[in-house]
Amino acid sequence: MRKRNFIQSSVLTLAAALSFTAISSTTALAADPPFPTKSVRILVGFAPGGSADKLSRALSQKLSERWGQTVVVENISGAGGTLAVAAAARAAPDGYTLLLSGTGNVLSALHHKDLPHNTIKDFTGVVKAAISPQLIAVSPKLGVKTFQEYVALLKKRPGQVTIGLPDGIGGLQHLAHEIISKQVGASPNYIPYPGGGPATLDVLGGHIDGQYITLAAVTDHVRSGKLIGLGVSTATRSPALPDVPTIAESGVPGYVVDTWQGFVAPKGTSKAVIDKLNRDINSVLQQPEVRTQLEGFGFTVVSNSKPAEVDQALRDEFDRYNKILAETGIKLK
Numbered sequence: 338m339r340k341r342n343f344i345q346s347s348v349l350t351l352a353a354a355l356s357f358t359a360i361s362s363t364t365a366l367a368a369d370p371p372f373p374t375k376s377v378r379i380l381v382g383f384a385p386g387g388s389a390d391k392l393s394r395a396l397s398q399k400l401s402e403r404w405g406q407t408v409v410v411e412n413i414s415g416a417g418g419t420l421a422v423a424a425a426a427r428a429a430p431d432g433y434t435l436l437l438s439g440t441g442n443v444l445s446a447l448h449h450k451d452l453p454h455n456t457i458k459d460f461t462g463v464v465k466a467a468i469s470p471q472l473i474a475v476s477p478k479l480g481v482k483t484f485q486e487y488v489a490l491l492k493k494r495p496g497q498v499t500i501g502l503p504d505g506i507g508g509l510q511h512l513a514h515e516i517i518s519k520q521v522g523a524s525p526n527y528i529p530y531p532g533g534g535p536a537t538l539d540v541l542g543g544h545i546d547g548q549y550i551t552l553a554a555v556t557d558h559v560r561s562g563k564l565i566g567l568g569v570s571t572a573t574r575s576p577a578l579p580d581v582p583t584i585a586e587s588g589v590p591g592y593v594v595d596t597w598q599g600f601v602a603p604k605g606t607s608k609a610v611i612d613k614l615n616r617d618i619n620s621v622l623q624q625p626e627v628r629t630q631l632e633g634f635g636f637t638v639v640s641n642s643k644p645a646e647v648d649q650a651l652r653d654e655f656d657r658y659n660k661i662l663a664e665t666g667i668k669l670k
Contacts, residue, residue, distance in 0.1 A: 382418025386534020430605035462647025475547030501536035577635035
């Protein structure tokens with residue numbers, strides 16, 4: 338009798354153990370889904386060659402290696418990045434389509450309030466990847482070497498100095514330069530572009546005088562002397578170009594325009610997939626060779642951001658720039 342009870346007890350214990358193991362395995366699978374099982378797209382709202390493109394391609398290669406799946410960067414440029422936003426919003430909420438988002442997309446949402454899709458309402462945050470200064474960079478042929486000389490030339494030739502805007506009329510760089518223009522009392526002739534790559538080519542080719550651009554897009558050209566960096570938009574100088582002063586220290590006190598870039602996914606993407614994307618992209622960002630590459634471009638890599646931080650950053654930026662527009666009276670349309 339005792340032997341039978343022992344056997345029954347052992348069977349029950351084994352059954353309980355197997356049941357617990359099954360539950361634990363199910364929980365693990367739910368927390369870390371078998372993702373991805375096919376190629377992943379990263380949509381970038383600007384032309385190849387700019388900072389958004391450089392960031393996305395640097396990460397796509399490493400993510401492809403990590404996942405054993407192809408990660409494709411698709412550039413859908415035009416309309417201040419809103420074409421890519423619309424394409425991403427229409428995609429299935431399964432994690433296989435990501436949008437390179439950030440400060441620039443917030444300005445697009447403010448500028449195009451009548452569009453059916455925008456980065457604030459229709460997406461959920463994945464990861465904040467990098468922070469980067471903006472930079473006023475001009476052709477050596479313009480004949481100016483400092484921000485002060487640039488301002489003097491704007492005043493001498495009002496509306497004649499041609500400055501490219503990689504995110505187009507109404508975008509972040511337009512607003513950022515207009516803040517300067519209001520303070521110094523002189524404006525350039527703005528030339529809109531669908532991204533940093535085409536704008537840079539036109540400066541290098543002598544078709545326009547300069548550009549207001551994300552620093553990471555043109556570090557090599559400034560280092561080589563093909564472009565002259567006049568001023569960075571952040572409160573402190575960039576380690577990537579330490580000899581380029583800030584705009585604030587060059588004559589526009591208190592001037593700071595911080596920008597960041599990261600990734601979002603269509604709203605409705607499961608938390609399990611979002612969490613896995615967050616963990617994997619953060620892991621790639623912390624790889625020494627990736628950090629070195631991105632910091633060499635001029636990015637500051639963000640460490641271990643959470644999805645909720647991206648959502649909050651987008652809301653904060655929306656409120657911040659909405660307030661700036663109201664206070665300055667700058668019209669972007």
